[in-house]
Amino acid sequence: MNNRELLLEEQPPGGRGLRVSLLFAPGSRPTSAMMQQLFASNEMAGISGQISYSPDESEGWLEILASGLTFDLRGLAPADPAEPCVPGQNYGFAEDAADKPLEAIDLVPGGHIAAGGGLQPVVRALAGLAANLVLNLPVAAVVWHTAGTRMEPRYFARSVLDWLSGGAFPALGLTALLPSSDGSVASHGLAHFTGQEIQMAGAPGETHADTVKLALRVIDYLVRKGRLTQAQEISGPGITLLAEPSQYSNRVWIWRKE
Numbered sequence: 001m002n003n004r005e006l007l008l009e010e011q012p013p014g015g016r017g018l019r020v021s022l023l024f025a026p027g028s029r030p031t032s033a034m035m036q037q038l039f040a041s042n043e044m045a046g047i048s049g050q051i052s053y054s055p056d057e058s059e060g061w062l063e064i065l066a067s068g069l070t071f072d073l074r075g076l077a078p079a080d081p082a083e084p085c086v087p088g089q090n091y092g093f094a095e096d097a098a099d100k101p102l103e104a105i106d107l108v109p110g111g112h113i114a115a116g117g118g119l120q121p122v123v124r125a126l127a128g129l130a131a132n133l134v135l136n137l138p139v140a141a142v143v144w145h146t147a148g149t150r151m152e153p154r155y156f157a158r159s160v161l162d163w164l165s166g167g168a169f170p171a172l173g174l175t176a177l178l179p180s181s182d183g184s185v186a187s188h189g190l191a192h193f194t195g196q197e198i199q200m201a202g203a204p205g206e207t208h209a210d211t212v213k214l215a216l217r218v219i220d221y222l223v224r225k226g227r228l229t230q231a232q233e234i235s236g237p238g239i240t241l242l243a244e245p246s247q248y249s250n251r252v253w254i255w256r257k258e
Helices: 003-009 032-040 111-116 120-136 153-164 208-225
Strands: 020-024 049-053 061-066 069-074 089-091 103-109 141-144 149-151 176-179 185-188 197-200 232-236 239-245 251-256
Touching: 020 120, 032 049, 032 061, 061 120, 069 120, 103 120, 120 153, 141 153, 149 153, 176 208, 185 208, 197 208, 208 232, 208 239, 208 251
Parallel strands: 089 149, 197 251
Antiparallel strands: 020 103, 020 141, 049 061, 061 069, 069 103, 141 149, 176 185, 185 197, 232 239, 239 251
């Protein structure tokens, strides 16, 4: 294993399986009854889904059918909230919200589709459902666990709904970009969409912000294209990049072609 692989091994771990948490101020988590009323109201016209199973309210969860797929909503009041969230990156906040005491409810794939949590239709349906819930509930923050990110609610909803409408992939949120000591940036959470992470080398004299902007374009390209099995060129305005899959791990190295 070379130095670059060792550097990637130092990045913080991601979430285990597809899971999004909606965070609320203490005492403001919705109940099962409130969610049923919300889904039945005209205010939820933006959600193409319905509640398909509702156990006793004390159990604190519901099954939701959306886009032909079932998802579990867990941690509803009066049951205990979902497990605490410890994200590594914050996006969209005017200031750091990491220290605020919040309670979580979780949205996860239902049991019979859990094994397919990495499939694009499942990820897109879950992200879209979460975004619409954010627009209709007093959510204080959103955690996307496979990337270890925490997002401002409107930032999350806007970027996800734009992506689902054909816009750019929300790389700063559904993935994270982490700086490395050699000036490169590494993705975290992209493997859930493509099976691979990227690490982009910075150019001499280039700012970190410019390296990140270029990495965002590459991530959008790779999410649309899928897993790379061999080296290839990626061309953009005024620049040509070389994308080379690693022989040692599920990584793609991105270099500027000389």
